[in-house]
Amino acid sequence: MTKIGLEIHSQLTNLDSKLFCPCRANYREYEPNANICPICMGLPGSLPRLNKKAVEKATLIALALNCSTPEKIAFFRKNYFYPDLPKNFQITQLNIYGNTSVGGPGHIIIGGKKIRITRVQLEEDPGRLIYEGNSSKNQITLVDYNRAGTPLVEIVTEPDFENPKQVRDFLNILSNLLENLGVSDPSLDGAMRADANVSIEGGNKVEIKNIGSFHDLEKAVHFEITRQESLHSRNIPIPQETRHWDDKRKITVSARSKEEELDYRYFLEGDIPWVRMEKDMLNKLKKEMPESISSKKERYVSKYGIPAQVADVLSSDKFYSDLFEESYNEKNAKEIANIITTDLMGLVDTREKRELSKFTSAHLRDLADAIQTGKITRNSAKNALPEIVKTGKDLSRIIAELDLGNMSDESELSKIVDEVISEESEAVKQAKSNPQTVNYLVGKVMQKTKGKADPKITLNLLKKKLE
Amino acid sequence: MHQVKNGDISVEEFTAKTMERIHQVDDSIHAFLHVNSDAIEQARSIDKKIKSGEKVGDCFGMPISIKDNICIKDTKTTCASKMLHDFVAPYDATVISRLKQQDAIFVGKVNLDEFAMGLTTEFSAYGPTRNPWNIDYVPGGSSGGSAASVSAFECVASLGSDTGGSVRNPASFCGVVGFKPTYGLISRFGLISYANSIEQIGPITRTVKDTAFMLNIISGHDSNDDTTIDNPQDYLSGIDAGIEGKKIGIIQEMVGEGIDPVVLSATKNAIAKLEGLGATCEEVHLEMVKYSVAAYYTITATEAGSNLARYDNLLYGYDFPVEGYEFNSYISKARTKFGPEVTRRMILGGFVPSAGHAGRYFLKALKVKQKLTREIEQLFKKYDYLIAPTVPVLPFKFGEKINDPIALFLVDINTVTANLTGKPAISVPFEMSNGLPIGVQIIANSNKDKSVLQAAYALESTVKLPEVPI
Ligand SMILES: [Zn+2]
Numbered sequence: 034m035t036k037i038g039l040e041i042h043s044q045l046t047n048l049d050s051k052l053f054c055p056c057r058a059n060y061r062e063y064e065p066n067a068n069i070c071p072i073c074m075g076l077p078g079s080l081p082r083l084n085k086k087a088v089e090k091a092t093l094i095a096l097a098l099n100c101s102t103p104e105k106i107a108f109f110r111k112n113y114f115y116p117d118l119p120k121n122f123q124i125t126q127l128n129i130y131g132n133t134s135v136g137g138p139g140h141i142i143i144g145g146k147k148i149r150i151t152r153v154q155l156e157e158d159p160g161r162l163i164y165e166g167n168s169s170k171n172q173i174t175l176v177d178y179n180r181a182g183t184p185l186v187e188i189v190t191e192p193d194f195e196n197p198k199q200v201r202d203f204l205n206i207l208s209n210l211l212e213n214l215g216v217s218d219p220s221l222d223g224a225m226r227a228d229a230n231v232s233i234e235g236g237n238k239v240e241i242k243n244i245g246s247f248h249d250l251e252k253a254v255h256f257e258i259t260r261q262e263s264l265h266s267r268n269i270p271i272p273q274e275t276r277h278w279d280d281k282r283k284i285t286v287s288a289r290s291k292e293e294e295l296d297y298r299y300f301l302e303g304d305i306p307w308v309r310m311e312k313d314m315l316n317k318l319k320k321e322m323p324e325s326i327s328s329k330k331e332r333y334v335s336k337y338g339i340p341a342q343v344a345d346v347l348s349s350d351k352f353y354s355d356l357f358e359e360s361y362n363e364k365n366a367k368e369i370a371n372i373i374t375t376d377l378m379g380l381v382d383t384r385e386k387r388e389l390s391k392f393t394s395a396h397l398r399d400l401a402d403a404i405q406t407g408k409i410t411r412n413s414a415k416n417a418l419p420e421i422v423k424t425g426k427d428l429s430r431i432i433a434e435l436d437l438g439n440m441s442d443e444s445e446l447s448k449i450v451d452e453v454i455s456e457e458s459e460a461v462k463q464a465k466s467n468p469q470t471v472n473y474l475v476g477k478v479m480q481k482t483k484g485k486a487d488p489k490i491t492l493n494l495l496k497k498k499l500e
Numbered sequence: 501m502h503q504v505k506n507g508d509i510s511v512e513e514f515t516a517k518t519m520e521r522i523h524q525v526d527d528s529i530h531a532f533l534h535v536n537s538d539a540i541e542q543a544r545s546i547d548k549k550i551k552s553g554e555k556v557g558d559c560f561g562m563p564i565s566i567k568d569n570i571c572i573k574d575t576k577t578t579c580a581s582k583m584l585h586d587f588v589a590p591y592d593a594t595v596i597s598r599l600k601q602q603d604a605i606f607v608g609k610v611n612l613d614e615f616a617m618g619l620t621t622e623f624s625a626y627g628p629t630r631n632p633w634n635i636d637y638v639p640g641g642s643s644g645g646s647a648a649s650v651s652a653f654e655c656v657a658s659l660g661s662d663t664g665g666s667v668r669n670p671a672s673f674c675g676v677v678g679f680k681p682t683y684g685l686i687s688r689f690g691l692i693s694y695a696n697s698i699e700q701i702g703p704i705t706r707t708v709k710d711t712a713f714m715l716n717i718i719s720g721h722d723s724n725d726d727t728t729i730d731n732p733q734d735y736l737s738g739i740d741a742g743i744e745g746k747k748i749g750i751i752q753e754m755v756g757e758g759i760d761p762v763v764l765s766a767t768k769n770a771i772a773k774l775e776g777l778g779a780t781c782e783e784v785h786l787e788m789v790k791y792s793v794a795a796y797y798t799i800t801a802t803e804a805g806s807n808l809a810r811y812d813n814l815l816y817g818y819d820f821p822v823e824g825y826e827f828n829s830y831i832s833k834a835r836t837k838f839g840p841e842v843t844r845r846m847i848l849g850g851f852v853p854s855a856g857h858a859g860r861y862f863l864k865a866l867k868v869k870q871k872l873t874r875e876i877e878q879l880f881k882k883y884d885y886l887i888a889p890t891v892p893v894l895p896f897k898f899g900e901k902i903n904d905p906i907a908l909f910l911v912d913i914n915t916v917t918a919n920l921t922g923k924p925a926i927s928v929p930f931e932m933s934n935g936l937p938i939g940v941q942i943i944a945n946s947n948k949d950k951s952v953l954q955a956a957y958a959l960e961s962t963v964k965l966p967e968v969p970i
Contacts, residue, residue, distance in 0.1 A: 077579075077692040077810075078570075078571040078691055081726070114809065114812070115827075122806050298806070298850070300802055303697030304693075304696055
């Protein structure tokens with residue numbers, strides 16, 4: 034049986050400051066080496082100052098993954114030399130004195146399958162290396178320390194996955210969960226990274242390191258299973274080893290054996306006293322914990338009668354569910370869910386689009402109102418959306434500017450209906466024998482009115498005239 | 501200082517005198533690595549404050565020397581190592597900013613064993629410091645420059661750091677007071693780490709009162725150091741409370757095998773004096789002391805191996821071009837600037853906590869630390885203080901013991917316990933032998949720093965040492 038275990042690294046992108054210093058956790062908007070200080074640069078005499086907010090956010094993740102929380106947490110040093118590591122050690126967590134990481138064993142159910150979580154730990158991210166120059170002779174390595182010391186949560190699972198599909202489902206649910214908790218924005222470049230271990234029946238465990246995105250993680254796991262199966266089918270033994278993910282060629286390559294033998298000489302970080310996980314803090318977190326995605330979905334279905342599929346889409350993306358929560362009321366919930374998941378979705382499906390969008394929950398409320406009161410048709414609403422997203426103007430102004438107002442003047446509509454009846458003699462004949470096909474004629478009227486015709490009145494007119 | 505406080509002489513005059521004294525004697529004792537050329541200027545500005553009736557700090561004009569592993573903004577901080585030959589600190593250590601606020605004057609940075617690893621100051625990359633009582637003798641270490649500069653009247657007080665006795669040992673050898681506080685009492689922010697889980701900054705002064713005065717300024721919680729404790733005290737008030745009725749344990753493991761008979765008799769005299777002041781003294785045992793030095797070296801090497809790993813010369817250090825090297829060969833090349841003792845401990849620090857060996861060395865050392873702490877806390881249920889000679893041997897000559905590990909073991913054995921257990925300990929100069937001072941050490945339970953100073957003050961009041969000959 035194939036066994037896959039994951040180590041997911043998620044940055045706590047929504048924090049203000051780094052894990053041990055006052056520099057910004059959001060390092061992305063700075064010129065290289067402009068978001069640094071003596072602490073994150075590890076200058077002689079500097080000491081780490083633990084960001085308690087980071088402990089809380091990491092604990093929130095642990096609680097959401099049903100992990101146990103220890104009485105006290107401790108930090109350890111992982112010692113190795115690397116140019117992106119200013120102190121030449123990384124401050125991380127370890128469980129050599131019992132569970133002293135923010136999260137102990139937990140689990141999450143994915144599509145009916147239980148995935149066990151080994152632990153959740155809090156650690157600092159290193160800086161970034163940038164390689165320039167193309168030949169090995171003139172290649173230079175640049176170091177940007179802006180990221181050094183930013184808070185990172187590592188989520189380690191047991192080897193409970195059996196195929197890449199399960200891995201993908203888990204990753205989808207996990208990234209939605211992290212976003213829903215408000216701890217991380219998974220769409221940010223580099224916010225999610227992973228290591229994986231993969232073994233097939235009769236083979237040894239192979240670790241894959243440095244997978245830069247969730248997208249690649251699934252690919253890497255898939256590649257590795259195929260590679261191992263192909264070796265196995267030719268009776269070539271699969272050695273226990275560490276491999277790296279080559280994100281350009283999309284393959285795994287064997288790491289130099291030297292790296293596997295690294296001895297990290299872990300020991301307690303004496304500069305950070307053990308932190309007691311106070312009951313009050315845990316209770317407060319549990320109380321403030323946002324509603325889980327599954328309970329949100331459940332509520333949407335049972336309370337507002339939203340179809341399960343729509344509720345699924347709505348609840349698993351925080352951007353959509355926030356819009357929904359801000360704009361719905363008892364009467365318009367279904368309409369709003371509908372607008373979000375059919376017409377709005379394509380306009381705000383990427384991070385860039387969301388950042389540029391001027392669309393607000395107020396617009397959404399107005400749209401639902403306008404549809405329900407017959408001010409505009411669904412079709413017109415759809416036509417109004419791109420303009421709202423682009424300009425942020427009031428719905429009423431957009432209706433006026435684009436002339437989207439509902440055509441409900443019967444005499445005017447009647448003329449158009451007559452036109453359609455005379456043009457579509459074949460369809461009229463059909464509709465007379467089979468009333469089901471009358472919708473075709475409604476569509477034609479819509480076409481002529483650019484979607485503005487009131488569908489109810491149109492239908493009534495047609496029925497009357499066809500009798 | 502009295503004259504300055506009374507206004508008989510100006511801060512500038514007093515500072516000029518101190519600087520003159522440094523120029524006079526430092527050629528022969530070499531306590532200073534850098535002398536502050538702005539000291540007179542700073543003195544003038546304090547005088548100006550006084551004249552204009554502005555409020556001045558408690559330390560106004562007090563000349564203080566600082567061990568060169570404590571950061572002063574815009575000042576070279578070398579740790580007496582070639583590795584940090586050109587490192588200029590971009591910030592003040594917390595102890596420095598607190599002293600600055602009180603208008604202290606830093607007369608210069610003083611010598612130490614490289615990165616504070618040593619007992620004699622012979623391991624400084626910039627040459628040893630000499631003992632002001634006899635320049636053929638070592639001043640002790642690693643804060644040898646601090647103790648020598650106070651002893652030779654080159655300053656009123658100094659700040660050193662004590663990882664395994666590095667404040668108390670040179671204080672004992674140079675005939676001055678040296679105090680290692682409870683772990684966490686003084687912020688380590690700006691102290692360049694050697695073994696961060698056990699070391700503390702500590703004052704070196706000529707009198708116990710001066711130590712209390714310094715503590716009032718530099719101790720206390722600091723948001724820049726998560727390990728600091730919040731226990732505000734006035735260390736000066738009630739310093740003369742005396743020790744009547746106090747119970748003192750004499751640690752037998754620290755007055756046993758290998759102790760110099762002269763030191764032993766001095767210790768006995770001190771005990772007699774303390775009893776004369778109304779204390780009762782009894783022999784006690786601290787069994788784990790015999791493993792303490794081995795545990796100490798294992799723990800310090802492990803932490804040093806990690807703390808000093810950052811010195812790869814990529815961002816600061818000394819003049820050495822980075823380009824053209826592969827990373828690993830660059831690292832090895834850059835780190836050859838470490839001296840022999842630091843290199844030895846780095847190698848040890850790579851070995852004792854490593855995967856295959858931690859169980860036999862590092863984890864055992866931690867166990868010793870834990871057991872020793874439990875044992876000493878048991879004693880403090882019954883005794884107010886523990887007493888022992890600070891160093892069981894007399895000061896020795898240069899080169900005499902540097903290659904004799906067993907002799908050096910004896911130099912360490914009485915001081916490392918306070919570090920491994922986090923307890924406050926003070927060395928008080930007590931007697932002279934052949935013109936060289938002998939110190940007595942008093943240890944108390946955690947957060948009893950004020951109580952230690954009271955006992956030290958009582959013992960000090962029974963002592964009259966001769967003038968330092970230099
Ligand atoms: Zn920083």
